Amino acid sequence: xxxxxxxxxxxxxxxxxxxxxxxxxxxxxxxxxxxxxxxxxxxxxxxxxxxxxxxxxxxxxxxxxxxxxxxxxxxxxxxxxxxxxxxxxxxxxxxxxxxxxxxxxxxxxxxxxxxxxxxxxxxxxxxxxxxxxxxxxxxxxxxxxxxxxxx
Numbered sequence: 001x002x003x004x005x006x007x008x009x010x011x012x013x014x015x016x017x018x019x020x021x022x023x024x025x026x027x028x029x030x031x032x033x034x035x036x037x038x039x040x041x042x043x044x045x046x047x048x049x050x051x052x053x054x055x056x057x058x059x060x061x062x063x064x065x066x067x068x069x070x071x072x073x074x075x076x077x078x079x080x081x082x083x084x085x086x087x088x089x090x091x092x093x094x095x096x097x098x099x100x101x102x103x104x105x106x107x108x109x110x111x112x113x114x115x116x117x118x119x120x121x122x123x124x125x126x127x128x129x130x131x132x133x134x135x136x137x138x139x140x141x142x143x144x145x146x147x148x149x150x151x
Contacts (some may be wrong), residue, residue: 017029048064
């Protein structure tokens with residue numbers, strides 16, 4: 001319940017409790033709070049037992065954590081074989097590498113595949129221009145072609 005509270009936070013809570021309730025009333029307050037928490041836990045456990053007994057023997061392995069949608073979906077995905085294959089495929093895909101290749105292509109830098117010549121060979125074999133290759137800039141004295149329809 002309090003697993004995410006650090007040591008400094010715990011000391012702060014203790015000092016605050018001593019200041020608010022005083023050292024003579026603090027043990028009684030702690031007893032009352034612990035009794036209240038114990039009763040809430042007992043009530044919760046009895047409610048779970050009642051629900052399990054009402055559901056019958058078909059739901060003997062029913063866990064209330066399964067009512068959380070994330071937990072339910074995670075269990076279903078682990079049980080489904082097709083989804084396991086999809087997860088393996090997703091694990092083999094390196095998104096960072098792909099994004100770096102796209103960024104290199106946009107900025108006109110050479111990619112390792114283009115340096116090896118494999119990307120250029122594939123593009124030449126297909127008859128399509130190599131978009132990853134840095135484009136030659138026209139001569140500054142040469143005017144770009146005029147398109148009368150564009151103006």
